[in-house]
Amino acid sequence: MTSLKQDEYYDLIRGVNWTPKYVPEEEIFPEEMSGxxxxxxxxxxxxxxxxxxxxxxxxxxxxxKDAGVYSVKAGLERANYVKTADPGWVSTLQAHxxxxxxxxxxxxxxxxxxxxxxxxxxxxxxxxxxxxxxxxHGQLQLFFSHxxxxxxxxxxxxxxxxxxxxxxxxxxxxxxxxxxFTRDAISTAIMLTFAFETGFTNxxxxxxxxxxxxxxxxxxxxLISSIQTDESRHAQQGGAILKVMVDNGKIDDAQHMxxxxxxRTWKLFSVLTGPIMDxxxxxxxxxxxxxxxxxxxxxxxxxxxLDDLGLKKPWYWDTFVADLDQAHHAIHVxxxxxxxxxxxxxxxxxxxxxxxxxxxxxxxxxxTFGRTWDVITDNIVRxxxxxxxxxxxxxxxxxxxxxxxxxxxxxxxxxxxxLVYEGRLYHFGSPIDRWCFEQEPExxxxxxxxxxxxxxxxxxxxxxxxALAYMGLAPGExxxxxxxxxxxxxxxxxxxx
Amino acid sequence: xxxxxxVLKPLKTWSHLAxxxxxxxxxxxxxxxxxxxxxxxxxxxxxxxxxxxxxxYRKYCNESPLKHPDWDSFRDPDELIYRTYNLLxxxxxxxxxxxxxxxxxxxxxxxxAPDWLPVLARLYAPVRFPVHIVQMVSCYIGQIAPASTITxxxxxxxxxxLRWLTHTAYRTxxxxxxxxxxxxxxxxxxxxxxxxxxxxxxxxxxxxxVAWDWAEAFVALNLVVxxxxxxxxxxxxxxxxxxxxxxxxxxLSQAQMRDAERHRRWAGAxxxxxxxxxxxxxLIDGWIAKWQPMADRAIEAYxxxxxxxxxxxxxxxxxxxxxxxxxxxx
Numbered sequence: 109m110t111s112l113k114q115d116e117y118y119d120l121i122r123g124v125n126w127t128p129k130y131v132p133e134e135e136i137f138p139e140e141m142s143g144x145x146x147x148x149x150x151x152x153x154x155x156x157x158x159x160x161x162x163x164x165x166x167x168x169x170x171x172x173k174d175a176g177v178y179s180v181k182a183g184l185e186r187a188n189y190v191k192t193a194d195p196g197w198v199s200t201l202q203a204h205x206x207x208x209x210x211x212x213x214x215x216x217x218x219x220x221x222x223x224x225x226x227x228x229x230x231x232x233x234x235x236x237x238x239x240x241x242x243x244x245h246g247q248l249q250l251f252f253s254h255x256x257x258x259x260x261x262x263x264x265x266x267x268x269x270x271x272x273x274x275x276x277x278x279x280x281x282x283x284x285x286x287x288x289f290t291r292d293a294i295s296t297a298i299m300l301t302f303a304f305e306t307g308f309t310n311x312x313x314x315x316x317x318x319x320x321x322x323x324x325x326x327x328x329x330x331l332i333s334s335i336q337t338d339e340s341r342h343a344q345q346g347g348a349i350l351k352v353m354v355d356n357g358k359i360d361d362a363q364h365m366x367x368x369x370x371x372r373t374w375k376l377f378s379v380l381t382g383p384i385m386d387x388x389x390x391x392x393x394x395x396x397x398x399x400x401x402x403x404x405x406x407x408x409x410x411x412x413x414l415d416d417l418g419l420k421k422p423w424y425w426d427t428f429v430a431d432l433d434q435a436h437h438a439i440h441v442x443x444x445x446x447x448x449x450x451x452x453x454x455x456x457x458x459x460x461x462x463x464x465x466x467x468x469x470x471x472x473x474x475x476t477f478g479r480t481w482d483v484i485t486d487n488i489v490r491x492x493x494x495x496x497x498x499x500x501x502x503x504x505x506x507x508x509x510x511x512x513x514x515x516x517x518x519x520x521x522x523x524x525x526x527l528v529y530e531g532r533l534y535h536f537g538s539p540i541d542r543w544c545f546e547q548e549p550e551x552x553x554x555x556x557x558x559x560x561x562x563x564x565x566x567x568x569x570x571x572x573x574x575a576l577a578y579m580g581l582a583p584g585e586x587x588x589x590x591x592x593x594x595x596x597x598x599x600x601x602x603x604x605x
Numbered sequence: 606x607x608x609x610x611x612v613l614k615p616l617k618t619w620s621h622l623a624x625x626x627x628x629x630x631x632x633x634x635x636x637x638x639x640x641x642x643x644x645x646x647x648x649x650x651x652x653x654x655x656x657x658x659x660x661x662y663r664k665y666c667n668e669s670p671l672k673h674p675d676w677d678s679f680r681d682p683d684e685l686i687y688r689t690y691n692l693l694x695x696x697x698x699x700x701x702x703x704x705x706x707x708x709x710x711x712x713x714x715x716x717x718a719p720d721w722l723p724v725l726a727r728l729y730a731p732v733r734f735p736v737h738i739v740q741m742v743s744c745y746i747g748q749i750a751p752a753s754t755i756t757x758x759x760x761x762x763x764x765x766x767l768r769w770l771t772h773t774a775y776r777t778x779x780x781x782x783x784x785x786x787x788x789x790x791x792x793x794x795x796x797x798x799x800x801x802x803x804x805x806x807x808x809x810x811x812x813x814x815v816a817w818d819w820a821e822a823f824v825a826l827n828l829v830v831x832x833x834x835x836x837x838x839x840x841x842x843x844x845x846x847x848x849x850x851x852x853x854x855x856x857l858s859q860a861q862m863r864d865a866e867r868h869r870r871w872a873g874a875x876x877x878x879x880x881x882x883x884x885x886x887x888l889i890d891g892w893i894a895k896w897q898p899m900a901d902r903a904i905e906a907y908x909x910x911x912x913x914x915x916x917x918x919x920x921x922x923x924x925x926x927x928x929x930x931x932x933x934x935x
Contacts, residue, residue: 110709111702112778120774120790121767124737126797130808135815140657163764163771164698171691178688213639213753216760220748223763224741236740236767239747239760244687247635254618254634261613264620270641281641281651289642290650290658554653584613 118160122230125153141225143292147356154355155228155348159341166237170244173334180330181252189325190256195590196388196455197323202262203388203452204316205253206269207280207380213246214270218288218296222345226293228352231345238301238342245335252331261584265451272580275558276379276443276450279509282555283376287369290551294349298362299369302346307410308373309339312381315401319385322393350417359418366414367422368547371540374428375435375508382436383443386466387457388590397469399432424540431538433470437477438513438522445484446498446511447587448572449579455590458485460598472519479517488596489603499572504557506534507541529553632684638677639753664817666749671820671889673882676752682874683867690761694768701772701860705779708853714783721849722780724912726787727796729854730777732838733770734797738810739834740766742826749819758871759823765864772857802910805903806834812899820879824892827872832927833900835865836920837907845913873931880932893928900924 127149128136137144144152161169190198219239223232253266269277288300313336320329353362385398396404407429411421422428444454457466458481466473487495502511503524512535514522525536529549536542545552562570567578576586621638622629629637642649642662649662685693708714717725743763750756781789797803813830816822843858879885901921908917 111706112775116782117774117778120733120777121771123774123794124733124770126734126794126807128811129798131811131815136811140661163768164702167691167694167698170687171695174688174691210639210641214641216756217748220744220760220763224744224748229737232737232741233767236744236763239744240687240690240764243757243760246639247687250635250639251631257618258615260615264616267619267638268621271638271644278651285650285652290652290656551652551656554655555651582613583610 114160114162114165118162121162122155122233123153124232125149125227125229137225137227139292141221141292142227143225143294144227145294145353145358145361147227147352147358149227151356152226152228152231152352155230155352157230157234157344157348159344161237161341166240170240170338173337174244174248177248177331177334181327184327185255189327191259193323193325194390195453196390196457197325197393199452199455199587199590200316200319200384200388201253201256201325201328202265203380203384203450204312205249205266206451207276208312209246209249209253209266210270211246211280211284212242212249214284215242215288215300216240216246218242218300219342221289221291221296222293224293226297226349228349231293231297231349234342234345234348238345241338241342244338248331248335252327261582262451262453262587265585268580269451273558273561274449274451274579274581275504275509278558279379280376282509283372286372286551294353295365297345297349298353298365300346301343302350302413303366303369304373305339305343306346306413307370307406308377309343310336310409311401311405312377313339315385315396315405316381318395319389319393322395323390324393347413347417350419354418363419364547366419367424368544370422371424371428371544372508374431375510375537375541378431378435379439379443379510383440383454383457386436386469387440387444387462388455391457391459391462391465394465398436399469402432424543427538427540433472434515435513437466437470437473438515439510441477441480441516442502442511442513444589445496446502447589448497448576449581450587451581451585453587453590456481456484456593456595459595462595476515476517476519485596485599488593489600493593501559501562501572501575503535504559505537505541506555506557506560507536507544507552509557510537512537630684632681632686635686636681636754636757640751640756643677643751661817662749666751666819669751669818669820671818671879671885673751673879673885676750676755679752679754679875679878681754681758682870685757685761690764694764697860697863698768701857704853704856704860705775709779713853714780717780717784717851718849720912721846721851722784722787724845724849725780725851725854726789726792727800728802728842728907728910729838730773730780730789731793731797731800731803733773733777733793734803735806735810735834735838736766736769736773738814739763739826739831740770742810742813742816742822742830745814746819746823746826749817749822751819755823755875758868758875762827762864762868762871765868768864769861772861776854776857800910802907805899805906806837809833809896809899809903813896820888821892823872823875824889825896827868828876828889828893828928828931829896829900829924831865831868832924833904833920835862836923836927837904837916839865840923841908841911841913841916841920845911845916849912869927869931876931889932 216239219235219242222235223239226232256263288296313332317329317333350362382398444456447454484496505512512524525539525542527534527542561567567574616623618629646667648654650659740763743759743766747756747759777789809830813825816825839858839862843855847855904920905917
């Protein structure tokens, strides 16, 4: 056989820039869609992705990968893991699918944005594969979750969550739409493929895969680790784009984009991933704490990649590191307390054994977040369940769209960071969320978070019942305590003694 | 509590598919209703309603003159999903790899006639550029289309454009090895930018890149631009190749034409669906009438450079037939 080697023709595949003549270049590549920032077309041709794949290799490899994950699913279908799984793990799956399955299909649009509008021809080639990858991830996760719709109505949210005005769905959309659907090709490459996919999806898809394997959910473990192999291939676009930016004197622009989106991503993951790793996943199956995963994947690996490109850690790094001990614990209390407002059943994760684990992983947990759980537990022990359920609505951040929270107990620090902009009062959960807003107020100023909508009269009646109706949550969908308060039994026994 | 609201019962499928009598297919489960930006046509993206991208999607997708009350009811006649696309195309690629290796082993490129070699250099190798633009415009249609079932078709079409680009790059590199003095792998950009044979297509493709309305982009690309390009570079060029003993390109172009035929099937199905609404047929005809003259000039310029005469008329007839088949899909 005398097949050509890939490097003998690869440059011809990506050598497809031309100089437009019949239509001006700036019309074919409008700045708002391309984002070339004055860097000439020829400079973008230096884009060089380290890991190269051609069409024929792609369809072969991907066919084989799909054969793998579908056959694991088929093989384990009869075992019906989800039917007998710990309810906390089921909640993990429901939260994950609802927030991510349809969003991943949508991510094909972000890749298509680069494949159409990037002035780097190599980027247009790699992004076309990335676009296919994201269709894969959306379709796989929809297919894998669909088989559970017969188990409870909450599984319907694997498809419909992002179509609703449920508060976490609004928060997810606000972040995803900001990061990947409303920016030019170059910003998308940096924010989505570099900041988000090299950093955080590693943690969601490899970290959670490790927990899934521990929990015995091999179907899900296989599925998401297979997804991550695609992510790590198309995530390399970000680094290649950053290199062009740095080489052309745009390092400050690049740094700024990373600083904005890194924080936004952190806030979303503190809602999505933190609680499921540290509270929902059954104790015996927790491979590492959320903080340990963050330290490994973000503080370790991601920072190394920033260094390699000559970029710096975001300016608020110390605050971010401190937040690893706070954000997701605080949000977890909120999500559990407001459990009727989510499409999964939050697991409290506050049994004596779980609290001991939390104190070990997060020294000081007992005198801070533990204090809140003391009150909740006491109410459950005394049969005052109504006092563990919400009657009013919390203050939400106008950037993250999640409740403004902080550390309770001995280290009380919860605080609103307000801003008046063009006569409107905005609320933020941190100075960094407020800083994100101030960078580009035009992007955010007209958006209404859930509470803004209540105040604007869009939620009727303006109480918890009206809020649930507006969010599209009915009995059978609304979350309850995942274990029906079984975790409090030990405290009840102790109280009885 | 007798007034307690009813607890929703589990369903056999997604709620949006549940009220049909038919059990949904795998295709429907994973392809239908996935553009959550359709949730609120006034604010497609969950940010300030007036950021440029919200305006872009309102203007070029939601307010397109081509109207249909339920674009999400569109179905790809091939019902391709990601998994089956790879199954299909891996098989097709195995065939093409076999072709390339077999002809290479037989020393095919050494046997190419001296009068055919410059045709390949001038009229085949630069095809990388227009098929790449097919890839780009298909990516645009994919990101702006009003339904995920349309997006999926457009995205696979974009990938097929990359497939054709890859085959062309491969053959160009192979030909350069055997015929280092013929300019393969060196002159294509210049030919694309300057050779009169390509200027019609270059003008056409540059214009279709800025057809921002989703429906006009789709009609222009799938009903006019692609058929014109395909009938030139896959059709008559492939046939003339066979008559000049370039059997390899004859077979390779036919393999690529299988993709084009699939594109015409989904385009026909979408046109058929659009035509069910009053006024759409006139709009579609108007767009074809707007784009066809530029496509005709592209066909004429390209075909004038082919060694055999009469190709332009043949291509135009075939393009018209392809259009008619798409417009009268049923």
